[in-house]
Structures are given as C-alpha cells and as structure tokens.
Amino acid sequence: MNILETGIFILSWISILAGSAFLIVGAAGIIRFPDFWSRLHAAAVVDSAGTGLLLFGMMLQAGFTFVTVKLILIGIFLLITGPTATHAVANAAFVSGSRPLGDKSGRPVVPADVIDVPETIHLPEERS
Amino acid sequence: MFEVGILSLFITMVLLLVRLINGPTLYDRVLAVNTFGTCTVLFIGVSGFLFKRPEFLDIALLYALINFVGTLAILKFFRYRALGDKPNIKPNTNISANNNESREEPLS
Numbered sequence: 001m002n003i004l005e006t007g008i009f010i011l012s013w014i015s016i017l018a019g020s021a022f023l024i025v026g027a028a029g030i031i032r033f034p035d036f037w038s039r040l041h042a043a044a045v046v047d048s049a050g051t052g053l054l055l056f057g058m059m060l061q062a063g064f065t066f067v068t069v070k071l072i073l074i075g076i077f078l079l080i081t082g083p084t085a086t087h088a089v090a091n092a093a094f095v096s097g098s099r100p101l102g103d104k105s106g107r108p109v110v111p112a113d114v115i116d117v118p119e120t121i122h123l124p125e126e127r128s
Numbered sequence: 129m130f131e132v133g134i135l136s137l138f139i140t141m142v143l144l145l146v147r148l149i150n151g152p153t154l155y156d157r158v159l160a161v162n163t164f165g166t167c168t169v170l171f172i173g174v175s176g177f178l179f180k181r182p183e184f185l186d187i188a189l190l191y192a193l194i195n196f197v198g199t200l201a202i203l204k205f206f207r208y209r210a211l212g213d214k215p216n217i218k219p220n221t222n223i224s225a226n227n228n229e230s231r232e233e234p235l236s
Binding site: 012013016017019020021023024026027028030031036039040043046047050051054055057058061062066067070071073074077078081082084085086088089092093095096098 | 129144166173185200
C-alpha cells in the first residue's frame with residue numbers, strides 16, 4: 001500500500017514540523033513577554049502543543065509496535081502533569097503576592113473582593 | 129526528520145536557559161526549569177528514534193515523573209520553608225490587589 005505509507009510519512013513530517021514550530025514560538029514567547037503571568041501562557045504552549053504534536057509525529061513513524069504504546073504513556077503523563085505543574089506555579093506566585101501588570105490606567109487588575117486567601121493554614125502535626 | 133525535532137528542541141532549551149538566568153522573579157525560574165525538564169523528556173525520546181534504540185523511551189518516561197515531583201518539591205519548599213518535617217508557615221495576610229510590594233519572600 002504505497003499511497004498509505006506515503007500519506008503516513010507526509011503526515012508525520014507535518015506533525016513534527018508543526019511541533020517544532022510551536023516549541024520555538026513558545027520559547028520566544030517566554031523570552032519576550034513583559035510579565036510573569038504572560039510567560040506562563042507561553043510555557044503552557046510548549047507543554048501541550050509542542051509535546052503533543054512531536055509525540056504524535058513519532059507515533060506515526062513507529063507504526064503499530066510496542067514503541068507506540070510507550071509513546072502514548074509518555075503523552076498521557078505529560079498531558080496530565082504539565083498543566084498541573086503550571087497551575088501549581090501560578091498558585092504559588094499568586095499566594096505570595098505577585099499580580100499582573102495590567103494597563104496603565106491605575107485600576108487594580110484583580111478586584112479586592114475577588115481575592116480570597118484562607119486565613120488559617122492547617123499545619124500537619126509536629127513530630128517531637 | 130528527527131534532526132529537525134532535535135534542532136528545535138535544542139534552540140528551545142537554550143532560550144529557556146536565557147530566561148532562567150535573567151528571570152526577575154523566583155517563579156520565572158521555576159517555570160523555566162519545569163519546561164526545561166519537559167523538553168529534556170522529548171529530547172531523550174527523539175534521540176532514541178535517531179539512534180534506533182527504543183530503550184530510551186523508558187528513560188524518558190522516568191524523567192517525566194522525576195521532573196514533575198521535583199517542581200512540586202521546589203514550590204513546596206519556597207512556600208513553607210521546610211520539606212515536611214518542621215513547617216514554618218506564616219500566612220500572608222498582607223495581600224492587596226495590584227501591588228507587588230506585599231511579598232514576604234525574596235523573589236530574585
């Protein structure tokens with residue numbers, strides 16, 4: 001089935017090229033954005049689109065072997081933990097007091113009644 | 129075709145190192161390290177395809193796990209100033225909207 005093989009080959013080329021493009025665009029965004037909260041978006045592009053397309057291209061090249069199963073496992077794990085880690089970083093930055101830049105109008109970016117930080121943090125038991 | 133992937137991953141990693149060195153706040157650096165780890169996973173995977181050794185994918189899966197746990201450990205340390213044995217928590221009750229001066233921990 002020569003046309004099927006050629007089609008899969010072309011599709012894997014396109015996928016790897018698109019994944020590489022998203023990786024470089026995401027890295028350029030991480031460097032060029034003016035604020036931490038914008039760079040968070042660019043890093044999420046690298047984590048989801050770059051890895052997804054690159055792994056998909058590799059899966060098409062590998063065919064129906066055990067290598068594809070391992071790539072699917074890597075893809076599932078990166079897809080679950082990538083956004084989780086990004087959210088953890090954003091939460092830590094927010095709780096420590098960092099706020100977005102906003103425009104230069106002087107209005108607060110996050111209204112004061114939206115912020116809720118728990119006043120009690122439950123400590124784990126102290127071991128003597 | 130995999131040479132294109134390796135080259136773009138290399139460029140991405142170098143640009144992430146620039147953000148790691150510059151990054152004015154702490155969380156910029158944590159973000160750069162986490163994304164660098166994800167690019168390392170892909171790098172190991174693609175070089176497994178280049179050298180025609182499918183055993184590299186096991187290493188890539190393992191490093192994906194380690195990277196995630198490491199990022200959460202760094203964030204936990206900088207929030208609680210301990211890694212679980214004797215925490216020293218002061219809740220940050222000085223939160224006010226739209227200023228960056230109410231931070232309690234050093235960010236650079």
